[in-house]
Amino acid sequence: MRAIGIILAGGNNNRMRELSKKRAIAAMPVAGSFRSIDFALSNMSNSHIQKVAVLTQYNAKSLNEHLSSSKWWDFGRKQGGLFVFTPTITADNSWWYRGTADAIYQNLDFLKKSHEPYVVIASGDGIYKLDYNEVLEYHIAKKADITVVCKEVPSYEDTTRFGVVKMNEDYRIEEFEEKPMVSQSNTISTGVYVIRRRQLIELIEKCAQEDRHDFVKDILIRYKNLKRIYGFKIKEYWSNISTVEAYYKTNMDFLKPEVRDYFFHQYPDIYSRVEDLPPAKYNAGANVRNSLVSSGSIINGTVENSVLFKKVFVGNNCVVKNSIILNDVYLGDNTHIENCIVESRDTIRANSYYCGEDGVKVVVEKNERYVI
Incomplete structure (x- = not known):
């Protein structure tokens, strides 16, 4: 594919209460045998993205152990591969990641040394299946600067923990609010973005110069009227496990036959690290x-x-x-x-x-x- 992947898996979340005290959110177990990050990694692999960076930080021990072998997601290859980056003290910088944009900035060499023209950015706490090729083709057809993958949720859902977007008839994003107190829309950002690699480097470097550190607030919201930012709507199952209630509901969803059939029996598959254990x-x-x-x-x-x-x-x-x-x-x-x-x-x-x-x-x- 003509893109490289970045999975943001470094954040802490107090809304997970005791569950996040000894592991990263991206390492949370899901559906019996998987970890949350397996879904983003599998989507990358199934979309033929051969070079993926995972940016970890908070409580990363079990997550790093889970990612210790890249063969499970078919990233064990001569060209490309799976790269795990944690905050590193250098002569120029001794900061932990101060935000999502800062996490990318501290690993900017990964982008600069790559040759693929596009970047797919995903979060490590989403439970979904998506062919990123479809999003890329849409991105190119719209001549977009940035494409945001969106999901329309039912009106009874609490949208205040997400980025809420408003689009015009052409799906161009006109309004973008991050975790608003009162939501004016039921279309949310899923935390998946497509952007041209050179433009991402330019925007991240500009953020760093201005001492700004958050990808959503300091790039998507700040540039929404200056850049062509479009939304790509998905209709299939998508869930985010960023709260205890959402984590519980997501796992309980897998007791529904249609959800199990979608994830376990329909192509493409979701992959995970395999342990040699006897059956139950x-x-x-x-x-x-x-x-x-x-x-x-x-x-x-x-x-x-x-x-x-x-x-x-x-x-x-x-x-x-x-x-x-x-x-x-x-x-x-x-x-x-x-x-x-x-x-x-x-x-x-x-x-x-x-x-x-x-x-x-x-x-x-x-x-x-x-x-x-």
């Missing part, structure tokens, strides 16, 4: 209904409308309802978990009771069997 084991007395149970898990109790990640042990007479159990959790006998997200590597003692009565409850026991 259901012992006598196990009762599982409408749930995703990942490999390496052992079930002895009742599991309903839940997503269980890898290596989860459910003890005797346990009840798990409407919950998400992350990797390597041990649930002791007679435990009741309902409307909860249980943090990975936790040991929940026997006879425990957790129920999210006012929304989703995040369960974190301070008795890990071993460190992350």
Whole structure:
């Protein structure tokens, strides 16, 4: 393809509460066997983008470990490949990334040493499938300076945590508000952009000279009347996991047959790092209904409308309802978990009771069997 890829995966998000204390948002487990960043990486690979940079920063240990081998997304190649960049102290700079534009600026050599004419920028916390070739062709046909991939969400959705856009009949963006208090539109930015590589270098360098650091506020919003910025609407499934509620809802969406069929059975595929684990084991007395149970898990109790990640042990007479159990959790006998997200590597003692009565409850026991 005529583009290189940049995945922004460095930010912290307090709205994920306890879930972001030991991992980056892009490393959050999704749908039983995947990480959030797998969707952007798979889209890059399926769009034949052969050279991709992942910009990591906050709590990047597990994310870097996940990205340690590029073969899973077919980036293990002689030309191109997968590059992981973290903030680096140099003679000229000792800053952490101060924003998305600053993250690109600190790795500007990656852009300057590339030869592809276009850049696809994506965030690491989006759950979707998209052929970036379609966006690029649209970008070229519109003679756009920047193309923003947009999604129209239902009116009942909370759009105040997104960038909200207004477009004219030709899909040119006339208004762009980042996380407005009151939203005037239900069309949001998905955090995916296409831009010419030389123009991106020029805009990022100008931002750095003016001590500006945010790609959305200091480029998209600031230049919306000076540059030709267009929106590309997608109609298929798209979700962002930037809050506990959104993360819970996204995982629960995978219990719907049509969502599972779209991601797991329709081409192109979503890829992830593979662990050699045995299939899930259901012992006598196990009762599982409408749930995703990942490999390496052992079930002895009742599991309903839940997503269980890898290596989860459910003890005797346990009840798990409407919950998400992350990797390597041990649930002791007679435990009741309902409307909860249980943090990975936790040991929940026997006879425990957790129920999210006012929304989703995040369960974190301070008795890990071993460190992350």
